[in-house]
Amino acid sequence: MYDAIVIGARCAGAPTAMLLARRGHKVLLVDRATFPSEIPHGHFIHRHGPRRLHRWGLLDRIAATGCPAVTTVTSDYGDFPLAGRDLTAEDGALGYGPRRAALDQILVEAAVAAGAELREGFAVEGFASDGDRIAGIRGRDRRGGAPVTEYATVTVGADGRNSRLARAVGAPVTEAAPAATCYYFSYWSGLPDAGLEVYVRQDRVIFAFPTGDGLFALFVAWPSAELPAVRADIAGQFMAVIDQIPVLAERVRGGRREERFYGASDLPNFLRRPYGPGWALVGDAGCHKDPFLALGICDAFRDAELLAEALDEGLSGRRPLAAALADYERQRDEATLPEYRQNLHLAQFQPLPTELAQLRRALRGDQDATNRFYLASEGLIPREAFFNPENLRRIMAPALAGAR
Ligand SMILES: Cc1cc2nc3c(=O)[nH]c(=O)nc-3n(C[C@H](O)[C@H](O)[C@H](O)COP(=O)(O)OP(=O)(O)OC[C@H]3O[C@@H](n4cnc5c(N)ncnc54)[C@H](O)[C@@H]3O)c2cc1C
Incomplete structure (x- = not known):
């Protein structure tokens, strides 16, 4: 018993x-x-995940598997790439991809x-x-x-x-x-580590990060309804999405795919x-x-x-x-x-909420505020430390003045 x-x-x-x-x-x-x-x-383990692994005494063992600590994030929702850098907390980096x-x-x-x-x-x-x-x-x-x-x-x-x-x-x-998306993913060698990257293009998303053995993980998602078409030509459909992001496509085409494609639906x-x-x-x-x-x-x-x-x-x-x-x-x-x-x-590939789209535009070119935006979004500093009315007003003020 x-x-x-x-x-x-x-x-x-x-x-x-x-x-x-x-x-x-x-x-x-x-x-x-x-x-x-x-x-x-x-x-990819991020947000409160690394902190818990640290508390349980396991984060050093994860890092020792050879997956790089990820401290850079770039997200691009079809507007522009917004990159946060040096994103660490006392108990670990922003993320790890073992x-x-x-x-x-x-x-x-x-x-x-x-x-x-x-x-x-x-x-x-x-x-x-x-x-x-x-x-x-x-x-x-x-x-x-x-x-x-x-x-x-x-x-x-x-x-x-x-x-x-x-x-x-x-x-x-x-x-x-109901299920919204289906995924295919695989692993490449020979690509420079650019941290965590997220690219959204209409109804496609690419999710990329470094993992163990010097490999780079690339995930692509499509709306679930497109699964039969994607399945008919996985490599072709996959690269057609990657090619929508020329800076990424150049890196991926300069590397080598080391494993087959894996899929997930349902x-x-x-x-x-x-x-x-x-x-x-x-x-x-x-x-x-x-x-x-x-x-x-x-x-x-x-x-x-x-x-x-x-x-x-x-x-x-x-x-x-x-x-x-x-x-x-x-x-x-x-x-x-x-x-x-x-x-x-x-x-469901719905548009970014208007306030978030405006905030991203206001953050553009302000590296310090961008870093704090990611730290707060990821829970590495308290949310209120960034998402408080006074701070948001300060960041948005130049953009609002320009719009008048
Ligand atoms: C394509 C894809 C990408 C993802 N990307 C990420 C990501 O980057 N980061 C992230 O945080 N999450 C990601 N997720 C989600 C993440 O993988 C899951 O949330 C996580 O694996 C859940 O863990 P779990 O232990 O609950 O279940 P699982 O990992 O599914 O483990 C369940 C275990 O139960 C066992 N089991 C099931 N039935 C039985 C049975 N009858 N008898 C005995 N054993 C049984 C299975 O063998 C299995 O080992 C992704 C998921 C998918 C599909």
């Missing part, structure tokens, strides 16, 4: 297991994958080092129940072996957007919008109620967003912390478990909903 069984051992599951085990709980962490292994997902095989391996090892029991290559096929309460998992080693049942006070689904646990319990969907946007009797959800299983703003990993880290805190309160008897988990849902929703909606707006 375990205190918690966590299904899925990547960005959401491994930290949840680690944080619970660090608090002395008996945890079983299972995944049908074995580690290290890749998944066709992105891997490959998933490297990142997830470090997270899994940290969970095991904290005392969680790991069962890799183990597929969960069903659940044990006790009345209407989930009481554990049924599954088997994928490499062979008899079916196994394991019991726990709480079963946590960190099993991604198609969560088997969420389906089994019928987790209510509290917010939903990327719905939703929030699910993340708890019920004997179960909880974390990461994509509870909240899935289009990858546009690259929020999935840092949000999975945050929600792992929130869930581990709630489960610790409940398991240790400091609070009724259901009350602690209700707080988990409230805190997750408060933290995620503004960005979830902003992300959806952008992923």
Whole structure:
């Protein structure tokens, strides 16, 4: 009998297991994958992600995988490239882009080092129940072996957007919008490191950043409806988008593609109620967003912390478990909903909000203010330190005077 069984051992599951085990709980962490292994997902960690890795004592290990610390960001929404530079905080750079095989391996090892029991290559096929309460998992080693049942006070689904646990319990969907985009991506060598770059052109977005082994990751997204056309000629369609940005195209054509193209579609946007009797959800299983703003990993880290805190309160008897988990849902929703909606707006290729477009124009040529804009947008300094009426008035004043 375990205190918690966590299904899925990547960005959401491994930290949840680690944080619970660090608090002395008996945890079983299972995944049908074995580690290290890749998944066709992105891997740029920014916003509050590096800070959490630092707090958990893992950021140095991520940096040691050879992915450069990213301190420069350029975004271009079809208006002009706006670049922020030297973007660091006390506890890390703006971002890091380790490959998933490297990142997830470090997270899994940290969970095991904290005392969680790991069962890799183990597929969960069903659940044990006790009345209407989930009481554990049924599954088997994928490499062979008899079916196994394991019991726990709480079963946590960190099993991604198609969560088997969420389906089994019928987790209510509290917010939903259909998939907006589809993605293809690959890796190039021989390109100079220009930090994180985001280019939006009508209904296309390019997302590029340096990763391990001296490689450069390039992601392109199209509206979901265009998937059949893109799939018919992936390399051609991909380069046609890159060619819309001549400065980037020149660099990409001067380098060499080292891997095949990977694709991702079926990327719905939703929030699910993340708890019920004997179960909880974390990461994509509870909240899935289009990858546009690259929020999935840092949000999975945050929600792992929130869930581990709630489960610790409940398991240790400091609070009724259901009350602690209700707080988990409230805190997750408060933290995620503004960005979830902003992300959806952008992923639907709607125009930039007017105020943001005006602010970008006013920032042009003012490097210090641009840096502070990115630091505040990314949460490396308090939002209010930049987005306060007085500061915004000061920045916008010359543009407003010119418009008169
Ligand atoms: C194209 C694309 C680009 C992205 N880019 C970024 C980015 O740059 N930055 C960012 O922050 N986010 C990005 N994301 C989102 C990010 O990848 C996810 O939010 C993140 O992986 C969620 O982590 P997770 O642990 O919740 O789920 P997952 O990473 O999906 O892990 C789920 C795990 O559960 C296991 N599992 C599932 N079912 C079972 C079962 N029945 N039995 C046992 N194991 C099971 C799986 O094997 C898997 O290992 C991107 C996503 C995509 C698709």
